[in-house]
Amino acid sequence: MSKITDMTATHNWSGQKLVSTDYMLFEAPRTKHFMTGSEVVKEAVKRATVDASVSYPITPQSEAAHLIGELWAEGYVGVYFRGENEFGVMSEVAGCSMAGARTITTTSGPGTLRAMENFAQWSGTRAPMQLILMARGINSPLTIQPDNLEVQYLLETGCMIWYAENVQELFDMSLAAFTVAEKPDVHVPIITAVDGFFVSHTREAVMLPEDDIALQPYNPYAAPLPPIDSEMPPGRFLRDPFVMKSNYISYATHASWQWEIRSAVERSKPYARHYLNGLVHVTGTEDAEIAFVTCGTASNQAKEAERELNKLGVKSKVIKLRTIRPFPEDELLEALEGVKHVFVPEFNVVGWLSNEVKAKLYGKSDANIVGAPRVAGGMSMPAEAIIKEVMENINPGKGA
Amino acid sequence: MSHDIYKINPEFREIMPKEIIELEENATWAKNMDKPRGIKELPDTKELLEEHSLCAGCPEAAALRYVLSALPKPEDTIIVNSTGCTSLMFPHIALHTVHSLFGNQNAVASGIKRVLDWRFPDTQKDVVVLAGDGATVDIGLDYTLQSFFRQEKITTICFDNEVYANTGGQESGMTAKGQVFKMAPTGKKFDKVPMWELAKTSGCHYSVNMTASAPKAVAKAVREAILVAREIGPTYINLYTPCILEIGLSANEGLGEMKDQDKDRFASYKHVSPEAEEYLKKCKAEGLL
Ligand SMILES: Cc1ncc(C[n+]2csc(CCOP(=O)(O)OP(=O)(O)O)c2C)c(N)n1
Ligand code: SF4
Numbered sequence: 001m002s003k004i005t006d007m008t009a010t011h012n013w014s015g016q017k018l019v020s021t022d023y024m025l026f027e028a029p030r031t032k033h034f035m036t037g038s039e040v041v042k043e044a045v046k047r048a049t050v051d052a053s054v055s056y057p058i059t060p061q062s063e064a065a066h067l068i069g070e071l072w073a074e075g076y077v078g079v080y081f082r083g084e085n086e087f088g089v090m091s092e093v094a095g096c097s098m099a100g101a102r103t104i105t106t107t108s109g110p111g112t113l114r115a116m117e118n119f120a121q122w123s124g125t126r127a128p129m130q131l132i133l134m135a136r137g138i139n140s141p142l143t144i145q146p147d148n149l150e151v152q153y154l155l156e157t158g159c160m161i162w163y164a165e166n167v168q169e170l171f172d173m174s175l176a177a178f179t180v181a182e183k184p185d186v187h188v189p190i191i192t193a194v195d196g197f198f199v200s201h202t203r204e205a206v207m208l209p210e211d212d213i214a215l216q217p218y219n220p221y222a223a224p225l226p227p228i229d230s231e232m233p234p235g236r237f238l239r240d241p242f243v244m245k246s247n248y249i250s251y252a253t254h255a256s257w258q259w260e261i262r263s264a265v266e267r268s269k270p271y272a273r274h275y276l277n278g279l280v281h282v283t284g285t286e287d288a289e290i291a292f293v294t295c296g297t298a299s300n301q302a303k304e305a306e307r308e309l310n311k312l313g314v315k316s317k318v319i320k321l322r323t324i325r326p327f328p329e330d331e332l333l334e335a336l337e338g339v340k341h342v343f344v345p346e347f348n349v350v351g352w353l354s355n356e357v358k359a360k361l362y363g364k365s366d367a368n369i370v371g372a373p374r375v376a377g378g379m380s381m382p383a384e385a386i387i388k389e390v391m392e393n394i395n396p397g398k399g400a
Numbered sequence: 401m402s403h404d405i406y407k408i409n410p411e412f413r414e415i416m417p418k419e420i421i422e423l424e425e426n427a428t429w430a431k432n433m434d435k436p437r438g439i440k441e442l443p444d445t446k447e448l449l450e451e452h453s454l455c456a457g458c459p460e461a462a463a464l465r466y467v468l469s470a471l472p473k474p475e476d477t478i479i480v481n482s483t484g485c486t487s488l489m490f491p492h493i494a495l496h497t498v499h500s501l502f503g504n505q506n507a508v509a510s511g512i513k514r515v516l517d518w519r520f521p522d523t524q525k526d527v528v529v530l531a532g533d534g535a536t537v538d539i540g541l542d543y544t545l546q547s548f549f550r551q552e553k554i555t556t557i558c559f560d561n562e563v564y565a566n567t568g569g570q571e572s573g574m575t576a577k578g579q580v581f582k583m584a585p586t587g588k589k590f591d592k593v594p595m596w597e598l599a600k601t602s603g604c605h606y607s608v609n610m611t612a613s614a615p616k617a618v619a620k621a622v623r624e625a626i627l628v629a630r631e632i633g634p635t636y637i638n639l640y641t642p643c644i645l646e647i648g649l650s651a652n653e654g655l656g657e658m659k660d661q662d663k664d665r666f667a668s669y670k671h672v673s674p675e676a677e678e679y680l681k682k683c684k685a686e687g688l689l
Contacts, residue, residue: 004518052515078518083507084546091504091543095480095511098498100519117501125500228496228512230476230525233406245453 002075004051007217012049014076016214021179025172025275028209035206037199040171041106041132042067045077048178049214051101052079054092059144060196061106061134068104086111090118090131097127097189100220100227102178104129108196109136109143112150122189123158123261126225128181128218129189131159132174135296135347136196137377145378146197148296151324152352158261160190160268161325162276163295167204170194173322175215176275184222186268188261193324195347198297265326272323279328282335284317285310289340290390291367292318293332293357298345298381305345305386314390321353329360336361341394342369345386349376368393422446423494430473439469439619448474452489457651459641459658460559463612464489467530467557470619472626472688477526478516480509482535484566485643486559503540505531506547509554517553526626529556533574534564537595541573548602548634555629556636557622558595561643569646576665581646596669599636605676606635609669613658620689627683628676635676640666 002013011017019028024047035043041064045053053072055065072080079096083089086107097103107115112133122129133154137147154161162177164170174192181190194200220227226234273279284306292302299320306316319335321328336342342361344354354371361369373389375381406424408416426446428437435445448468454461464486471477474495481490483502490497500508509529516525529536536544536558544556563581564570571584573593580587596609606628608621618639625635640661644654662668672680683689 003521005521051518052511054511079514081514081550084542087504088507088543088546091500091507092511094500094504095498095508095513096515097511098508099478099512099515101515118504121501226496228478228498229516229519230478230496234494234496 030207038063044174052096052103058111060200061108086115090115097129098228102218106132119157131191133193134196134200149348180271195297280331281320285315288315288317290316291339304383450492459654466618470622482531484532506543510552527554533560534572537573551633555625565643600671604636605632605673607671609638611640611658611666
């Protein structure tokens, strides 16, 4: 087993050459592979100099968690074990991250909800770990189908949330995610989400850099709070009794801390813009009057609808949001210039994304925002369903 | 943390709070031979607990002072806590402490301990969990026991006040059968959970049940438990620290209550595994005990 003490200035403990994130993402030569989402999680972790991972099985993320375990057995990951349940795992990874480790875990659907109390605790302690969320339906009745309702619950936890559309994005994003989450002026946890099965189990062509290079290690001593490792004096945040008392100072301290976490998430924008090549990706006709605002695999379906609509003489565009927290409000407004109808197709029944879009655009855009189509419980969203929704709205009574 | 870490930058000395200056000048650390660590030094050394906001006379406060005085190496000790009365003291401890959630203390501690062993393979870092009985035996029981099953090298200390004190006096798994508390209006229906026995059968190499009436005995158990956890595996201390408020005693009656219970429900229980026994003998020979 490799040891952290084997690390040198140029190589990590498993002998990989240390490179910058820019080199890893933009410059390193890449070769083509054919892989599932679960497999590229392994490939990303393998190139990320990860110190710790704890896992618990739940479909569809179990395979990604198994593969991280294999990496540990191969000497690429420092600490790995199976926790007792998701609440335990999210607590264990909190401990790992607080103790100064670059830490990753994965979960899905019911696991996310079982662990819920932890996510706000992660952000409250500014621990920059990464959760790969392979979203799935929430019981009952029992389901393992694709659905991203659970993201609704995560929106206000204070964690960053990025959303990948496909296997390639999942690979690139999860490497960028560590880098951005660990920036000293950001330093908050990050949730990298994909739609379960559609991405986790789909085999796609993906371009990967060689596996003899890896990201620079995490430096816990650049963090805004001291790591819990007894190597420096305990920080004021951990020592002050403020938040434990009921008085004006404690209220003010808690409130300003909450705002600081949200500000830290906002401060990630320039970094995310750089590493993700923009917070939104726009495809379709530039001067379209119809726009789809999407994230994840709904973007893929919307792009297909956009191509079909174009054939029918209806010009549209797809604005894919790559970060949900922070919400790319300015980019969205810019992309909506001249747009009259906004459609938000999504893979969940509550329509959290359309609620977000409506709240962010309120008073700033005159576009008519339609929170549809919306599917749930693993139902598919064919391009026809999207086209039908558009036609019924722009051409009332006449249909598609 | 080396004990030099508390060297104050001379430029800031003038504006430093008094307790930090005292910490630098008069605290006891493992390497400090002039002022050795131990319960006997409590009266004239700087304590690692400055002040607290527990009820006057609360035995938890005294017990925490004994625990802190007994840490074999505080400069390399991390204490993990849970929500409850004890969490009111945590911000005042001059060590790295974590208060995370209610019940997840042994899981957080597992993560911390494993990472510290990974990051600092050549330094002994002790991780000590300290939480109430509600946190240890009810909401957190799964995490407590699983950390024992997994043989995490941590020490778990339960401040067993037999009640949920911080939320106003509800019965816990550790409350005695028949006791009337809020949420048990007709009396608690099942026996006190024998956590010290569960600890033994779940893999702890050292498990004791005692009250906090005798400082020296508490300090001895804490030191032994931490040393065993360092080398052998998980250890558990169940410490009766009655909630004087909820059982209607005044500030000066906590000690008497504990002494009474010493002969009764908390007559001491001690399990030491053969490996731990062997190791403790070695520690004694080396002067660590
Ligand atoms: C998930 C959750 N449920 C309930 C609570 C409320 N709560 C706070 S402290 C506490 C009881 C603490 O009891 P115990 O662990 O015995 O510690 P004590 O206060 O008696 O020292 C409870 C129920 C909480 N903080 N979190
Ligand atoms: S409520 Fe009980 S346990 Fe809590 S501080 Fe007061 S006496 Fe101690």
